[in-house]
Amino acid sequence: MRRPALVMVPWLLVRHELRLLASLWLWVTRRTHGTEGGGAAFGYVRGQGAMMFGFAFVCVVESVGMSVLLRDWPTAHHVVLVLDVYTVVFVIGLHAASVVRPHVLHAAGGTLRIRRAVHVDIRIPLDRIASVRRELRMTHEPADGELDLAVGAQTSVTVELAEPVTHVTFLGRRREVRVVRCHADDPGGLVRAVDQAREGYAVP
Template sequence: MKGGSLVTVPFLLLRHELRLLASLWLWTARRTHGAADGSAVFGYARGQGAMMFGFAFVCVVESVGMSVLLRDWPAVHHVVLVLDVYTVVLVVGLHAASVVRPHVLDPASGVLRIRRAVHVDVRIPLERISSVRRELRATHEPRNGELNLAVGARTSVTVELAEPVTHVSFLGRHREVRVVRCHADDAGGLVRAVNRAREGHAVP
C-alpha cells in the first residue's frame, strides 16, 4: 500500500457515509443535488426502489432476530443494535442518494453529468459526444475504456465519445473512458434532450 493510503481510504469511507446521510436530508426536503436553473434532470432510481427497501426490510428482520438471540447479553445487544440500525440507515441513504442525485443535462454549460448515487459523477462536455442512443442491455462485460452503470443489472442509454473523459472511482483511481452506459427511467427523453442540446452547441 502506497504512503498516505492508510489515511486516504478511511477519509473516503467517512466522506461516502456523510454524503449518504446528507442525501437522506435532501430526500426528506424534496431537493435535488447539483441541478442548476435551466438544467434537466433524469432519474434512474425507480427500477431499484423495491429491491432497496426489500433489503432494508431484511436488515430490520435480522435486527429483531439478533435482539432476541442477544437478550441475555445486554452490552453485546446494545452494540449490535446500534450497528444494525446504522446499516438500515445507510441502505435507505443509498436509495435516497440515487433519488436526489439524478443525471443532469445543463445546456447552458454544455455538460451532461452521468451519476450513480454518491459513487459516480462523470461530467461529459457535449462537444465530446459523438453519439447517444437508447440501448437496453442486461449483460455488461468489463472492457477498457467503458463505464457501465447498471441499475437492476441493466442499462438503457449508451453514450459514445469522440474524446475520452476521466472517471474517478470510489477509491480515487483515474481512468479514461470513451463509452458510458447508464440507466434512465425516461431513456428516450434523455437521448432526445442530449441530441437537442448537442445541436444547440454545434459549431456553425
C-alpha cells in the same frame, strides 16, 4: 503531494457516509443535488425502491431476531443493535442518494452529468460526445475504456465519446473512458434532450 493510501481510504469512507447523510436530508426536504441553474434532471431509480425497501425490511427483521437472541448479553446486544440500525440507515441512504442525485443535462453549460448515487459523478462535455443512443443491455463485460453504471443489472443509454473523459473511482483511481453506459427511467427522453442540446436547441 499525493497522500498515502492508508490515509486516503478512511477519508474517502467518511466522505461517502457524509454524502449519504446529506442525501437523506435532501430526500426528506424533496430537493435534488446538481440541478441548480436550470439543469434538466433525468432519474434512474424507477423500480429500485421496492427492492431497496424490501432489503431494509429484511434488515429490520434480522435486527429484531438478533435482539431476542442476545437479550441475555447486553454488551453484544447493544453492539449488534448499533450495527443493525446503521445498516438500515445505509440501505435507505443509498436509495435516497440515487433519488436526489439524478443524471443532469446542463444545455447552457454544455455538460452532461452522469451519476450513480454518491459513487459516480462524471461530467461529459457535450462537444466530446460522438453519439448517444437508447440501448438496453442486461449483461456487461468489463472492458478498458468503458464504464457501465447498471441499475437492476441493466443499462438503457449508451454514450460514445470522440475524446475520453476521466472517471475517478470510489477509491480515487483515475480511468480514461470513451464509452459510458447508464440507466434512465426515460431513456428516450434523455437521448432526445442530449441530441437537442448538442444541436444548440433548448431542452424542453
